[in-house]
Amino acid sequence: xxxxxxxxxxxxxxxxxxxxxxxxxxxxxxxxxxxxxxxxxxxxxxxxxxxxxxxxxxxxxxxxxxxxxxxxxxxxxxxxxxxxxxxxxxxxxxxxxxxxxxxxxxxxxxxxxxxxxxxxxxxxxxxxxxxxxxxxxxxxxxxxxxxxxxxxxxxxxxxxxxxxxxxxxxxxxxxxxxxxxxxxxxxxxxxxxxxxxxxxxxxxxxxxxxxxxxxxxxxxxxxxxxxxxxxxxxxxxxxxxxxxxxxxxxxxxxxx
Amino acid sequence: xxxxxxxxxxxxxxxxxxxxxxxxxxxxxxxxxxxxxxxxxxxxxxxxxxxxxxxxxxxxxxxxxxxxxxxxxxxxxxxxxxxxxxxxxxxxxxxxxxxxxxxxxxxxxxxxxxxxxxxxxxxxxxxxxxxxxxxxxxxxxxxxxxxxxxxxxxxxxxxxxxxxxxxxxxxxxxxxxxxxxxxxxxxxxxxxxxxxxxxxxxxxxxxxxxxxxxxxxxxxxxxxxxxxxxxxxxxxxxxxxxxxxxxxxxxxxxxxxxxxxxxxxxxxxxxxxxxxxxxxxxxx
Numbered sequence: 277x278x279x280x281x282x283x284x285x286x287x288x289x290x291x292x293x294x295x296x297x298x299x300x301x302x303x304x305x306x307x308x309x310x311x312x313x314x315x316x317x318x319x320x321x322x323x324x325x326x327x328x329x330x331x332x333x334x335x336x337x338x339x340x341x342x343x344x345x346x347x348x349x350x351x352x353x354x355x356x357x358x359x360x361x362x363x364x365x366x367x368x369x370x371x372x373x374x375x376x377x378x379x380x381x382x383x384x385x386x387x388x389x390x391x392x393x394x395x396x397x398x399x400x401x402x403x404x405x406x407x408x409x410x411x412x413x414x415x416x417x418x419x420x421x422x423x424x425x426x427x428x429x430x431x432x433x434x435x436x437x438x439x440x441x442x443x444x445x446x447x448x449x450x451x452x453x454x455x456x457x458x459x460x461x462x463x464x465x466x467x468x469x470x471x472x473x474x475x476x477x478x479x480x481x482x483x484x485x486x487x488x489x490x491x492x493x494x495x496x497x498x499x500x501x502x503x504x505x506x507x508x509x510x511x512x513x514x515x516x517x518x519x520x521x522x523x524x525x526x527x528x529x530x531x532x
Numbered sequence: 533x534x535x536x537x538x539x540x541x542x543x544x545x546x547x548x549x550x551x552x553x554x555x556x557x558x559x560x561x562x563x564x565x566x567x568x569x570x571x572x573x574x575x576x577x578x579x580x581x582x583x584x585x586x587x588x589x590x591x592x593x594x595x596x597x598x599x600x601x602x603x604x605x606x607x608x609x610x611x612x613x614x615x616x617x618x619x620x621x622x623x624x625x626x627x628x629x630x631x632x633x634x635x636x637x638x639x640x641x642x643x644x645x646x647x648x649x650x651x652x653x654x655x656x657x658x659x660x661x662x663x664x665x666x667x668x669x670x671x672x673x674x675x676x677x678x679x680x681x682x683x684x685x686x687x688x689x690x691x692x693x694x695x696x697x698x699x700x701x702x703x704x705x706x707x708x709x710x711x712x713x714x715x716x717x718x719x720x721x722x723x724x725x726x727x728x729x730x731x732x733x734x735x736x737x738x739x740x741x742x743x744x745x746x747x748x749x750x751x752x753x754x755x756x757x758x759x760x761x762x763x764x765x766x767x768x769x770x771x772x773x774x775x776x777x778x779x780x781x782x783x784x785x786x787x788x789x790x791x792x793x794x795x796x797x798x799x800x801x802x803x804x805x806x807x808x809x810x811x812x813x814x815x816x
Binding site: 336339341362365366368369371373375376377379380381382392393396397441445 | 587595677678681683685686687688689690691692693800
């Protein structure tokens, strides 16, 4: 099923995420117009689409940062749209979210950023927590920069730290919002390798929103292409390549 | 009733100015309609915000470390500013009233006038306005910046309640620190008043204080000082609210900082009207 660099198959113990007829509007602008998507456990789905087609909104709806107008989102069998605050937070602990600009807390050091969720949600003792933070930073190659503030590191480094923070609670699901946006090709490749590493080592279920076609090919088991709030094409990279639709062909080749 | 009408008009005017700032030059009826909608949305959002704040305050953990950080940000870091403003107010009070009192043949009442004026009204209101300028703008800009850079979303996505971690700690810090800062403003105001007075007509500090505090009672001192806890609540609440509802990038952050200061200052002055009357009734 995997078409790119990843050689692991998704786990087959039921869907981790089931989205049905999801709709979201902002004022008169319909952003999502009946999205349906099932993501198997351990699968990595890449969501492609032009800017403003609701890809980031889809991720925020999945983690409950925004409420849909209608439709259903089931994560590991739990209906996210009707969960109360406390239950919603229990589900959120199982989900890691890498934001587009990493969203590191300005006032905290790199180490403190990674420790932030651990301080509040883990039973680890102080020394164990420090060791966990060190290990997470080592995973993303940032162990030398723990004392720095976010303003003192580059965009690519911020993404790495954001990834370490997202992994702090050992999530079963990862949501990536344009993980390689604004990065040079080499750094983007490194981030893609980190995502691929998560697939291989942790069998994490992932949804990756990106415009990086090369990265999409590398990390995806399956791709979906959004247009005007709907999924217009779905399949492996090779399957989409064979798609005769002009929009799909243009999108994958980068022609205007 | 009149009071609420004034608040409504001010808030509508503020909402209207926001609508006009957004670049649309519609006819006045449209502006009034949009302002009214914006105003009622603002009230509704503020109600929801207060609800979340109550929930955040009532459920542990209480983020003690962040509260300490905020106490330091509000208290010690505002101390010099408040002390200077208090001292300047004391100097001005002394200069302005000594002349009038001398003309009325009541120059000996100067210490009492300065002390009463400072502890009953000038100290508390100066402290409220100074802190709303320094801390209100800071909170509005900081939380606004966190909002537009998705840091607040990141916190929520990590199952951490931003209303508890960011808003409640700031509100509580303002509530706890304002009365203490008021004491500082009162102290330095009285000191400034004495220094100015003694330059014109030498008088010992001890005698100045004895004369000034001769007729001061509990009701003159404690209620006006502790009413500033309500000013603190207004500063924490309004600036956190304005910051956390920021939209529109860096321009939005600027708007949040400005609106935090403007609204905090206005609401403090308006709340003072009510509180002064309330204190007169409850502590005659």
